[in-house]
Amino acid sequence: xxxxxxxxxxxxxxxxxxxxxxxxxxxxxxxxxxxxxxxxxxxxxxxxxxxxxxxxxxxxxxxxxxxxxxxxxxxxxxxxxxxxxxxxxxxxxxxxxxxxxxxxxxxxxxxxxxxxxxxxxxxxxxxxxxxxxxxxxxxxxxxxxxxxxxxxxxxxxxxxxxxxxxxxxxxxxxxxxxxxxxxxxxxxxxxxxxxxxxxxxxxxxxxxxxxxxxxxxxxxxxxxxxxxxxxxxxxxxxxxxxxxxxxxxxxxxxxxxxxxxxxxxxxxxxxxxxxxxxxxxxxxxxxxxxxxxxxxxxxxxxxxxxxxxxxxxxxxxxxxxxxxxxxxxxxxxxxxxxxxxxxxxxxxxxxxxxxxxxxxxxxxxxxxxxxxxxxxxxxx
Numbered sequence: 001x002x003x004x005x006x007x008x009x010x011x012x013x014x015x016x017x018x019x020x021x022x023x024x025x026x027x028x029x030x031x032x033x034x035x036x037x038x039x040x041x042x043x044x045x046x047x048x049x050x051x052x053x054x055x056x057x058x059x060x061x062x063x064x065x066x067x068x069x070x071x072x073x074x075x076x077x078x079x080x081x082x083x084x085x086x087x088x089x090x091x092x093x094x095x096x097x098x099x100x101x102x103x104x105x106x107x108x109x110x111x112x113x114x115x116x117x118x119x120x121x122x123x124x125x126x127x128x129x130x131x132x133x134x135x136x137x138x139x140x141x142x143x144x145x146x147x148x149x150x151x152x153x154x155x156x157x158x159x160x161x162x163x164x165x166x167x168x169x170x171x172x173x174x175x176x177x178x179x180x181x182x183x184x185x186x187x188x189x190x191x192x193x194x195x196x197x198x199x200x201x202x203x204x205x206x207x208x209x210x211x212x213x214x215x216x217x218x219x220x221x222x223x224x225x226x227x228x229x230x231x232x233x234x235x236x237x238x239x240x241x242x243x244x245x246x247x248x249x250x251x252x253x254x255x256x257x258x259x260x261x262x263x264x265x266x267x268x269x270x271x272x273x274x275x276x277x278x279x280x281x282x283x284x285x286x287x288x289x290x291x292x293x294x295x296x297x298x299x300x301x302x303x304x305x306x307x308x309x310x311x312x313x314x315x316x317x318x319x320x321x322x323x324x325x326x327x328x329x330x331x332x333x334x335x336x337x338x339x340x341x342x343x344x345x346x347x348x349x350x351x352x353x354x355x356x357x358x359x360x361x362x363x364x365x366x367x368x369x370x371x372x373x374x375x376x377x378x379x380x
Contacts, residue, residue, distance in 0.1 A: 007073070011069065011070055011073060014066070014070050014073055014074065015073040015074075015077055017050060018050075018052070018073065018074045018077035018078055019077045019080070021046075021047065021050060021052075021077075021078075022077050022078050022080055022081040023081070025043050025046055025047075026040075026043065026078065026081030026082050026085060027080070027081035027082070029043070030081050030082035030084075030085070030206070030349075030352070031346070031349065031352060033082065033084075033085070033205070033206035034082075034084070034205045034206055034352050034356075035205075035346070037205045037206070038206060039163060039206060039207065039208055040085060040206060043085065044085065044088065044089060044118065044121075045118045047078070047089055047118075048116070048117055048118035051063070051064035052074060052078075052089055052093075053089065053092060053093065053096065053115065053116055053117070053118045054093065054096050054100075054112075054115065054116040055070070055071045055074060055093050056068065056071055056093065056097055056241070057093075057096050057097055057100045057112065057115075057116060058100055061100045061108060061112045061116070062112060062113055062116040063096070063100065063112075063116055067303070067304075067307035068241055068244055068303040068304070068306040068307045069300055069303040069304055069307060071093070071241070071244070071245060071248075071303070072244055072245065072247075072248040072299060072300065072303045073248075075087075075089070075090055075245045075248040075249050075252065076248040076249070076251045076252040076255070076296075077252060078249075078252065079248070079249040079250075079251075079252030079253050079256075080252040080253070080255060080256045081256075082206060082356075083249045083250070083252065083253040083353065083356040083357060083360075084203070084204045084205070084206045084207045084356050085206055085207070086249045086252065087159070087204070087207065087245070087246060087249050087360075088159060088160065088206075088207045090242065090245035090246065090249065091122075091123065091124055091159050091160065091242070092115070092118070092121055092122050092123075092160075092164075093245070094124055094238045094241060094242045094245070095115075095122035095123065095124045095166075095168040095238075096112065096115040096116070096122060097238065097241065098124075098168055098183065098225055098234055098237075098238050099111055099112060099115070099168065099185065099225055100112060101234075101237070102183070102225050102226040102230070102234050103185075103225045103226070104222070104224075106222050107185060107222060107223060107224075107225060111166060111185060115166075120164075120165035120166060121160060121163070121164040121165055121166075122160075122164055122165070122166050122167070122168060123158050123159060123160040123161060123164040123166070123167045123168070123212075124158075124159075124167075124168050124238065124242075125155040125158055125167045125168065125169040125170065125186075125212055126138070126155070126170045126235050127155060127156050127157050127158075128140060128153065128154060128155055128156055129154055129156045129211075132156075132366075133365070133366055133368075133369050135170075135232070135235065136177055136178040136181070136232060137176075138153075138170060138171075138172060138181065139153055139172065140152070140153025140154065140155065140169070140170070140171045140172060140214065141153055141171065141172050141173075142171035142172065142173045142182060142184060142219070144173070144221070145218075147220060147221050147222075148218045148219060148220055148221060149171070149173070149184060149218075149219045149220075149221060149224075150216050150217070150218055150219075151169070151171055151184065151186065151192075151214045151216075151217040151218075151219055152214055152215060152216055152217070153171070153213075153214050154211060154212070154213050154214070155167075155169065155211065155212040155213075155214075156211055157199070157209060157211075157363075158209065158210060158211065158212045159204075159207055159208075159209055160207070160208060160209075161195050161196070161198075161208065161209060161210030161211060161212050162188075162195035162196075162198070162208060162210045162212075163208045164188065165187065165188050166185055166186065166187055166188065167185070167186045167187075167188070167193075167212060168183065168184075168185055168225065169183070169184050169185075169186050169212075169214075170182075170183055170231045170232070170234075170235050171183075171184055171231070173228050173229070173231075174228065174229055178232035178233075179229050179232070180229065181229070181231035181232040181235070182224060182226070182227075182228045182229060182230065182231040183224065183225040183226055183230070183231035183234050183235070184219050184223050184224055184225070185219075185223040185224075185225060186214070186217060186219055186223070190217050190218070190219065191217065191218070192214060192215040192216050192217035192218070193212070193213070193214060193215075193217055194212075194213045194215065195210045195211065195212055195213065196210045196211030196212075196213065197210065198210050199211075201359075202355050202358060202359070203352070203355030203356040203357075203358060203359060204355075204356055204359060236314070239317075239364055239365060240306050240313055240314055240317045241306060241317075242364045243317045243318065243320070243321035243364045243365065243370075244299060244302060244303050244306060244317055244320060244321070246321060246325065246360050246363060246364045247295070247299045247320050247321045247323075247324030247325055247328075247360075248299060248324070249357075249360060250295075250324045250325045250327070250328025250329070250357055250360045251292065251295060251296050251299065251324055251328060253328055253332060253353045253356065253357045254288075254292050254327065254328040254331040254332055254353075254357070255292065256349070256353060257331060257332045257335035257336075257349075257350055257353050257354075258285075258288055258289060258292060258331060258335060260335060260339075260348070260349060260350060261285065261288075261334075261335040261338045261339070261350075262276075262285065264338065264339055265281050265285075265338055275338070281338065284334055284338065287334075288331045288334055288335070291327045291330065291331060292327060292328075292331055294323070294327070295320075295323045295324040295327040295328070296324075298316075298319060298320045298323055298324070299320040299323075299324050301316065301320070302316035302317045302319065302320035303320075305317075312377070314373065314377070315373065315374055315377040315378075318365070318369075318370040318371075318373040318374050319370070319374055321364065321365070321367070321370055322367045322370040322371065322374075325357070325360040325361045325367060326361060326367060328357050328360065329354075329357050329358055329360070329361060332350065332353050332354045332357050333354060335350055336350045336351065336354055
């Protein structure tokens with residue numbers, strides 16, 4: 001940003017490119033993907049041709065090396081058409097960035113060229129059945145055996161589970177707590193890797209989610225990302241950016257529903273005039289756009305801080321994620337109310353966004369955890 005209030009010419013060009021791709025390749029098809037529980041693999045791979053599979057992977061590794069603000073602009077634009085598809089691409093980006101930022105030359109060479117092109121797709125595996133918000137309590141073990149780790153355990157709620165090719169997985173290689181956690185790249189076809197049935201979800205129907213099970217999976221030590229015991233720090237660093245992206249997905253979805261509501265209230269008539277002429281409707285729209293712009297401003301600020309590696313980046317990414325996802329859900333809910341009974345029908349897009357955005361307040365750290373992060377940072 002050249003000032004606190006405007007984007008640079010390059011940022012505007014990136015935003016416009018993502019918006020055009022969304023208008024052509026996502027928006028016309030998103031309702032069908034949701035209705036048919038269809039994973040739009042080819043559309044996602046088409047996004048990779050624009051560099052969207054490796055947004056903040058370094059140029060040396062084949063990515064486009066952008067900052068977190070540019071990334072937020074891209075995911076906000078993509079989610080205007082389908083938050084589910086945008087979030088799936090975000091998770092792939094997070095996994096690719098972890099390998100690029102912390103991986104050895106060997107593990108980068110093995111995986112990054114195919115991740116950048118999306119010839120292979122990546123999932124991020126942290127959450128377990130017994131450790132969601134308390135991520136440091138994870139129990140998936142990785143026992144060293146010569147040149148391999150033997151991995152056993154279960155990961156829960158994994159986007160791309162059973163569909164994606166590699167799983168950037170947090171495992172316990174040492175003592176209890178965060179210092180005993182390491183990060184491994186595990187391939188779908190390794191012996192002992194299995195998947196649960198696809199989860200039946202409220203939303204995110206265009207993105208498969210499943211449990212991932214490891215039963216004595218032999219993973220080469222060369223597939224470790226970072227040093228032993230560094231996994232928790234890697235996971236948390238990834239989540240700073242992931243929280244910004246999911247917040248941006250909420251902003252894009254909320255903007256779409258606000259635009260839909262504005263168009264609808266101009267044409268829907270009751271009691272002899274359009275409902276947009278009623279002061280109550282105007283007040284509701286004013287509140288919605290104010291909440292949206294406030295959340296957007298905080299998220300862009302947090303993105304700049306993460307790119308700059310500012311000391312307070314984690315607190316700001318937590319605040320931005322909380323505000324953007326809370327506001328996004330609220331804006332979509334109010335838009336649905338303006339549509340009345342029609343908003344509840346699948347003939348209109350609002351109900352899909354209402355379902356898809358609801359989970360954003362849970363994943364990448366619940367909003368209750370975001371409040372814990374902020375509160376603890378203020379009191380330290």
